[in-house]
Amino acid sequence: MFRPRKFFRPLDGLLILLIAAASIWTFRAFQLTEGSQAVIYMGNRKFARYDLAGPMRAVSIPTRIGDIGLEIGEGSARVASTPCPNGICLRTGPIRFSHSEIVCLPARMRIVLESAPAFEPGASRESGKETDAVTY
């Protein structure tokens, strides 16, 4: 008949610990990898959002002064072309950190980067709290 000593062996205990550890690790890993994205506003209205993850891609945004060309991907966003004579948004360059912005007043367009708190630069992974400021 069945041999009870074979129900549990020391290796089973090790296996349980390993699977439990892998489970906890993946819980935490997915908490940290919440994707950051670029949210585009037209005036006060949200117009679009794009993931920063993935390869660099061109996106065209229709505005009141004409189409503005963006390059979004590889963790950053930037304005690549604009009909605006000032070109401030163009000179801002790429932005990659949460809450960074590119603003084009003539077009009434604003690009804001958003991401989960635990993924933000300067955030403490243990506490999940972000540092407000650093002074010297």
Add this chain to the structure above:
Amino acid sequence: MPSPIEAPGGDPKGGSKVTPETFALALLVASSLHIIENLLPRIPIFPWMRIGLSYAVILPFLLHFGPKAAFALFLARNGIAFLYGGQPLTTFLIGSASGFLALFGLGHPVAWAYRRGWLGLLGAGILLAAGFNLAQLVLVNMALIRHSGFYFQTGPILAWSLLSGTAVALLIRFSQAELAALFTPGAERAEQESAGREKADVRKFLAGCALLAVLFTVDAFAVQLPVLAALGILTRGGARMVFLAWPFFFYLAWLHLFRTPGQFLIGEWITREGVVQFSVHAARLANFILLGRWLAGHFPWQWAGNSRCPYLRGFLLSLPLLPALVESSLKSGKEMFRRIRAGRRQGLLAPAFETWRKRMDEASAEARDKPPER
């Protein structure tokens, strides 16, 4: 005396010793356990998190006969759930592929470690549950969801594997006498294989399989929508089948409709690109479900009639008994839970084994007494 789930005489390759009768009995009990499990409520967000009660038969089969026999049993159980239980084709395909990966990928190492005494029943149950669940998660994402965010389920699924693997190991632990009897060869039974089944048109079946391949590879609306309209007309009870698959549509909505980046269409939640992605994937999923139903009704059973494979013969041996599957499962399930509530741990699987042994004996006697057809 050796454990009932060890290969007789310490022979690690006991595969040749599988008889159609053993296979048929194991299949009927596993199918009953599968049905009993389907009657239990599921976790809403994680519908594929199930205990896997039928592994109480499949795992001993793996340890006794090896991965090939265990996978044959698993596949046959899935086949019955698909052909008779109205299970969607997607569930059948993904479940079978996951079982293939888990049983052939982990089966040999698990059986080897168990025979050497390195791994206990508990470890074998947990390892197999984790392997199966992870394979299923990857396949569901690759075939249906296609979104990396879906892997957030890895943590919960591994945690669940610990619980479900333990539950299966305990069920085996408390069913030792029944499993010992299962692996004891019985008398040859008269075969009533594929009796009364009509011949199906093989060309229609193969055309259906080809269409399935097209639907899987081509995502375009121009292909998916006309097929959906045609299948909606051809398949009886199709709307109900599609409705029952709601958890898949829930995930599609969550990951594609609400999370696809692009230009906002409705509020600040749904983008134009999200609507397109969701619509294509939902149409494809509905097509899989409806086409699967149609294929089940057009399976060419005459292909299997002359085989000497013990697994196929065991499967065919069980077919005439399947009309009683739900009734017998409910009866043995109630008895099993009554025993659990009463604190009678030993012999938990006894009601299922007794019911099916009795029915197999009756069918065998009936087939012997029947005059030969001219």
